[in-house]
Amino acid sequence: MERLERAEQLKLMGKHEEALAILEQLLIEDPENVPALEEVADNEVSLNHYARAERAAKQAVQICRKSYTGHYILGFIRSHENAWTEALKELREANSMSPNNPEILRCLGWALFHAGQRAQGVVTLERALNLDQGNPLTLCDLGVAYLHVHNIVKATSLFQRAIEIDPENDRAKEGIQMAKRLEKQKMRA
Numbered sequence: 055m056e057r058l059e060r061a062e063q064l065k066l067m068g069k070h071e072e073a074l075a076i077l078e079q080l081l082i083e084d085p086e087n088v089p090a091l092e093e094v095a096d097n098e099v100s101l102n103h104y105a106r107a108e109r110a111a112k113q114a115v116q117i118c119r120k121s122y123t124g125h126y127i128l129g130f131i132r133s134h135e136n137a138w139t140e141a142l143k144e145l146r147e148a149n150s151m152s153p154n155n156p157e158i159l160r161c162l163g164w165a166l167f168h169a170g171q172r173a174q175g176v177v178t179l180e181r182a183l184n185l186d187q188g189n190p191l192t193l194c195d196l197g198v199a200y201l202h203v204h205n206i207v208k209a210t211s212l213f214q215r216a217i218e219i220d221p222e223n224d225r226a227k228e229g230i231q232m233a234k235r236l237e238k239q240k241m242r243a
Contacts, residue, residue, distance in 0.1 A: 061093055070097040088114050092123040104131050122151035126158050133161060138169035156186035160195060167199050175199060190216040194225045206233050206240070 057076050064073035074097050080090040091114035098107035108131050114124035129144030145162040152158055159182035167175025179196040186192060197212035210233045216226035 058089055058093065061090075061097075065093065065097055065100070068100075070101050073097050086117050088118045088121055088124075091117070092121060092127075095124065095127045099127060099130060104134065107131060120151055122148045122155070122158070125151070126155075126161065129165065130161050133165050133168075136168070138165050141165040142169055154185060156182045156189065156192065159185065160189070160192045163199075164195050167202075172199070172203060176203070188219055190220045190223050190226065193219070194223070194229060197226070197229045201229065201232060201236065204236070204240075206237050209233050 057080055061073040061076040061080075064070070064076070074094060077090045077094045077097070080087055081094070084090070091110045095107045095110035095114065098104070098110060107127055111121075111124040111127040111131075114121040115128065118124075125144045125148035129141045129148060132138075132141035132144060142162070142165050145158060145165055148158045149155070149162050159178055163175045163178030163180075163182055165175075166172075166178055169175075176196070176199050179192065179199055183189070183192045183196055193212045193216035197209045197216070200206075200209035200212065210230060213226040213229035213233065216223050217230070220226070
């Protein structure tokens, strides 16, 4: 348990390779250690090693069907591939096991929105934001969603909040620029 906590601390510090070294040792000792598999998957996602993350998440889910982290990571990877139907399946499963997890809700809202369920996607993203009001990722996802439905004022406000939290957030800066372009187009029309 102590090594698992150390790996979590390293992950939070952005030291993913060091965390993986600890986790891989744990898995050599116990190949069915679901929390270690989940942490491997999470670290691999952070390193953009999606195939490795998917293998670890699938193994975690195979060992323990109730691995909401495994389902979440599989859904996240499917979203990254724009495979919205498969993403929704995994993210809904994760959400049913951990219904107030803001990160799962953020990804579920994003997938719903892109799968054509725009209203449900916005509502789900709003719920994620209510649970974690300082998350720049959620602020930007919701801002993008509002840009798509032409609520430029709301989108701009969300992007500005993201920049207040993270002044170097390129996605929020791009969002504000896009909102300005859309506003100019609207004024010309």
